[in-house]
Structure formats: structure tokens, C-alpha cells
Amino acid sequence: EPEVTQTPSHQVTQMGQEVILRCVPISNHLYFYWYRQILGQKVEFLVSFYNNEISEKSEIFDDQFSVERPDGSNFTLKIRSTKLEDSAMYFCASSFVPGLAGGADTQYFGPGTRLTVL
Amino acid sequence: GESVGLHLPTLSVQEGDNSIINCAYSNSASDYFIWYKQESGKGPQFIIDIRSNMDKRQGQRVTVLLNKTVKHLSLQIAATQPGDSAVYFCAENERGAQKLVFGQGTRLTINP
Numbered sequence: 244e245p246e247v248t249q250t251p252s253h254q255v256t257q258m259g260q261e262v263i264l265r266c267v268p269i270s271n272h273l274y275f276y277w278y279r280q281i282l283g284q285k286v287e288f289l290v291s292f293y294n295n296e297i298s299e300k301s302e303i304f305d306d307q308f309s310v311e312r313p314d315g316s317n318f319t320l321k322i323r324s325t326k327l328e329d330s331a332m333y334f335c336a337s338s339f340v341p342g343l344a345g346g347a348d349t350q351y352f353g354p355g356t357r358l359t360v361l
Numbered sequence: 362g363e364s365v366g367l368h369l370p371t372l373s374v375q376e377g378d379n380s381i382i383n384c385a386y387s388n389s390a391s392d393y394f395i396w397y398k399q400e401s402g403k404g405p406q407f408i409i410d411i412r413s414n415m416d417k418r419q420g421q422r423v424t425v426l427l428n429k430t431v432k433h434l435s436l437q438i439a440a441t442q443p444g445d446s447a448v449y450f451c452a453e454n455e456r457g458a459q460k461l462v463f464g465q466g467t468r469l470t471i472n473p
Contacts, residue, residue: 247404274459286405286450288460299459334404349395350461352404 245269247353249335255359264320264356266335275318276336325360332357373470382467384434384451391453396436399448446471
């Protein structure tokens with residue numbers, strides 16, 4: 244069964260450093276997402292991406308964050324200058340179609356990358 | 362404002378019993394709802410979904426009920442097994458939007 248994969252599983256970085264989290268969405272999916280989950284809290288939406296551009300983003304997704312699909316398979320989240328409060332699990336998800344007028348579709352999640360900012 | 366929340370943070374049931382996990386939502390524009398299961402150290406795993414034009418949907422050992430009048434969603438798990446122990450999240454999707462809004466989660470523990 245196809246699945247979303249993410250690397251690395253755990254990333255430790257110093258405050259102020261840049262990190263890039265990587266995801267390989269399910270191959271025939273067209274819509275890609277990043278969510279984060281601070282320890283013990285609920286999963287929060289960050290951004291959605293379609294056709295090589297951001298289609299929706301939350302207030303969490305400020306100028307320190309960026310996303311990119313550098314090739315036909317990878318989807319990345321970059322945090323330019325990490326802060327302590329960026330420590331969280333970051334989940335990538337993908338769906339074949341988004342939640343638009345045609346009806347929502349299931350978002351499938353990867354196993355996550357645990358980001359620890361020291 | 363929009364929010365999705367869960368009534369109970371923890372739930373313990375005996376193996377073999379049925380469990381019901383509840384979820385309240387406040388966004389009347391939401392028309393798609395999903396239950397995810399999250400095991401320790403893993404990502405949310407899709408369990409079952411339901412659209413707003415339905416009241417009930419059944420899967421294997423799971424049933425989701427949607428009451429739009431009171432904005433309530435529930436997940437019923439029949440004949441619980443040890444592998445059902447996890448945190449269960451409800452999530453909603455507003456028509457026209459792409460993001461999922463997750464609830465706080467309920468930790469389900471199956472006692473042997």
C-alpha cells in the first residue's frame with residue numbers, strides 16, 4: 244500500500260539554524276500539506292501546496308517557513324531560523340484532490356519528523 | 362470561531378467491550394469529517410470518514426455517527442482489541458477549504 248514517507252525521523256538543531264524537512268508524498272497525489280504537533284497538543288495545519296504554489300496557509304506559517312517541490316517526488320518544508328517554540332512533530336500529508344467544491348478527499352499522513360531546537 | 366474539540370481526554374475500556382469516542386465541532390460550514398488514530402511516535406492514521414450528507418457510516422469494527430443538529434461526531438469501536446490503544450482525533454474540513462482542523466484527541470486504553 245502506498246504511503247507518505249518523511250526524513251529524517253528526528254532532527255536536532257541549534258536555535259537560529261535553518262532546517263529542511265523532507266517528504267515523499269504518495270505518487271499519484273496532487274495536493275500536499277504540512278502540519279505540526281507540539282508535544283501533547285493537537286495537530287495544527289501549516290500549509291497546503293498544489294501546482295507548485297501555496298494554496299492555503301495558517302497564521303503559524305510566517306516568513307520563517309517556506310515549502311518547495313524541488314523535483315517530481317519530494318516536498319520540503321524549510322524553517323529559515325529556528326526558534327525554541329518550533330520544537331514539534333512535523334507531519335507531511337498528501338491527497339489526490341483537496342477539500343474544494345468537488346468534495347474533500349482523505350489526507351494521508353507520514354510518520355513525522357521530530358524537530359528539537361536547542 | 363471554528364473549533365473541533367473532544368469531550369474526554371482519556372477513556373479506558375475492557376478488551377472485547379465496545380468504546381465510544383465523542384467529538385464536538387462548532388463550524389457549521391464543515392461538511393467532511395475524519396477520524397484518525399495515532400499510535401505513539403507515529404503519524405495520524407486514517408480510520409473512517411463521513412460527509413455531511415450522511416448520518417452514519419460503518420467500516421470494519423468502526424462506526425462513525427454524525428449529528429449535524431448538535432454538531433456532534435462519534436466513533437464507535439466494536440469488540441476492542443489491545444491494538445486499538447491509541448490517541449484518536451477527529452478532524453473537520455470546511456467546504457471550500459483545504460486544511461483539516463483537528464480536535465484535542467482522546468487517549469483510548471484497552472485493559473486486558
